[in-house]
Amino acid sequence: MEPKKRTLQLPVSLVGPTDLGRLSRELANIDEQLLQLKLRQPGGEVKLPKTTQLMDQLLSLNRLNLLQPADRTWMREAMEAIRQNAPVVQISFSVDPSTAFLEKLMAWLRREIHPYVLIGIGLQPNIAAGCVVRTTNKVFDFSLRQNFAKKQDELQKALLSAPAPTPAPAPVAAPVEPAP
């Protein structure tokens, strides 16, 4: 019976290539520290390396144990494969997105687009609202600016057909009470 091929699941908090690179460096650091612990003489004080929250989520999601060299090796190879092959989508927002927002967006992207998709976050304050998505060869503009541009003719017609505003009446001075 052929063993079931394992696939690395990425947590939604792992957003972009930067996070993936950070995880790779952390994994290499942990691997190095465990190797040093292995080389130490027995009876000495053992201090396990600390892991980040993102690493914890990755390990928990994939049920991996960093103390197992096989898991570390497999994890390293899988992350290297993802780093080389994962599709990267650039998404620009008008403001810096929050973590909760990114997690929801990543959940949808991993579910609907690609399980290993990574996104690069950009800022474009002039789009007002929405976002601009850039894939390898295309640009999808979902911004409010683009929406306004599409409906510019309708707005222009509406503005031209609007009646001229009537001038506001001049303010009347408040009556002055006579002095007692």
Place this chain on the structure above:
Amino acid sequence: MTIWWLVLILVAIGSSGIAFIWLAVRLNNNALPGKDPNASLEDAANRDVEHIFNEAFREELRNRGRLHFEKIIGENAMFLQQDLRLTTSQLNEYMKTEITHKLTEEFDKYEQSIMDAKQLAIESIQKTNTAIDEQRAAMSQQVQQEIMAEKQQLLERFESRMADVVNHYVIAAIGNQIDLNDQLEYILTELEANKQAIIEDIQHGT
């Protein structure tokens, strides 16, 4: 009758001549035998002269001559002074008349020159004013046309860019007011609508 008168006259003349000659001879015979008669006459004349023209008479004559000479000199000086005054007066009058005449002529010429120059200046100023007015009118018209063209161009540009202006204003006004979490549903809807295109591009790009 006439002949008798003529003879009578001739006789009278002859008698007178004979008497004169006799008197002269007589006088000559009465002179001193050892002296020159001419010298006695000169002496007598000198004595008469000395007797008549003595020192007082000569002094009187000199005084009279001096007075007469002074009188003549004074009269001549007075005449000369009068002539000189008259000449000076006439000369002054002449000079005055001539100078006045010359000055009047020069002033007339000068005035005429000034009038000519003034007329030329006035004509030049009028021409310049006319040219300036024409140029001002042309420039004003040109400026008006350019202003109208610019206004029309601005109006057309404003009308064409009015929607952009409104869009820009709306985007600038509400851009920072919309929470990104509120946009999540809209973004996911748009992503869902373009999901297939995104997948295809990712697969082809990958």
